[in-house]
Amino acid sequence: MTKNAKYYVSMTDKFLSNWGMAKGKTNKLIFECENYKEAKIVADNAENRSDMKYINICSKKPYYNNDRYYPQYKDKEEYPDWYKENYFKNR
Secondary structure, three states, X not given: OOOOOOEEEEEEEOOOOOOHHHXXXXXXXXXXXXXXXXXXXXXXXXXXXXXXXXXXXXXXXXOOOOOOEEEEEEOOOOOHHHHOOOOOOOO
């Protein structure tokens, strides 16, 4: 794997699944990360939230079938707090 390889953290948002834009679907959040360390921070933050489950770190951009899932691709510019170490811990 190259030094500049991106990582992705995917998770199921239990709270927003089957509601709003995700009506009848599973809401998936996918965060793009610059490196594994950043991906680990995002994954740890997701673990500290009760509304997130099925949290995975992967080196390839995940694909989800739009018939079943409502995938939302996020990044540091859009959701900066997710990239801050221990941001959701004890909240």
